[in-house]
Amino acid sequence: MKLIDIDKSRYRKNLNLVSIALVAGLTILSLVFGALLIAAFGTQASENIASGESTGNFHLNLLGVIFAVVVCLSVMIRVKDSAFMHEVYYVWRLKALHNRIYRRLKSIKAAANNHEVNALVILSFYYAGLKQVYFLDNNTLTMSKVEKDISELERRICESKQTVSLDQFDEKMLEAFN
Structure with a gap:
């Protein structure tokens, strides 16, 4: 994965629209699927149910929610490569990659302290991605910490007299760190 420039206003606008669409879609589809399942398979003996008690259709409502999640996921998978979703999907992938790096961060930092090039490349990518x-x-609360980490890493790279570029980063480098 390579870092790319993102238009912040477009990203925020598209992210908000996607979030609203997902929440609305999940809500509406859950209600529709739940109602359809209850109409088809639910308990209809309303005269036997006291006010405020369970109707016994919880499992059908849950199944309706599961169907809604499946439909929303299917739609997201289909539209993830569209121009509209480009920035949002890129940031989602970048955050997922940050999680993978974070899980190995202790061993990566230890290797970077030994001036291993791959560890320095991974940390450079990680901090640049976090900053973005x-x-x-x-x-803005944690931006100063990232800036400090970047400065410290750049100092360490200069001390080791190595050249590190973000273009050198490859996800396969993570396999060496556990």
Whole structure:
């Protein structure tokens, strides 16, 4: 994965629209699927049910929610490569990659302390990606920590007299760190 420039206003607008669409879609589809399942397979003996008690259709409502999730996931998979979703999907993938790196961060930092090039490349990518995501998500509270980490890493790279570029990063490099 390579870092790309993202238009912040377009990303925020599209992310908000996707979030609203997902919430609305899940809500409406869950209600529709639940109602259809209850109409087809539910308990209709309303005269036997006291006010405020369970109708016994919980499993059908849950199945309706599951169907709604499947439909929404199917739609998201189909539209993820569209121009509208480009920025949103890129940031989702970048955050997922950050999670993978974070799970190995202790061993990566240990290797970077030994001036291993791959570890330095991974950390450079990680911090640059964090900086981009924090900027896009308006996370100004932790931006100074990332800036400090970047400065420390750049100092370490200069001390080791190595050249590190973000273009060198490849996800396969993570396999060496557990």
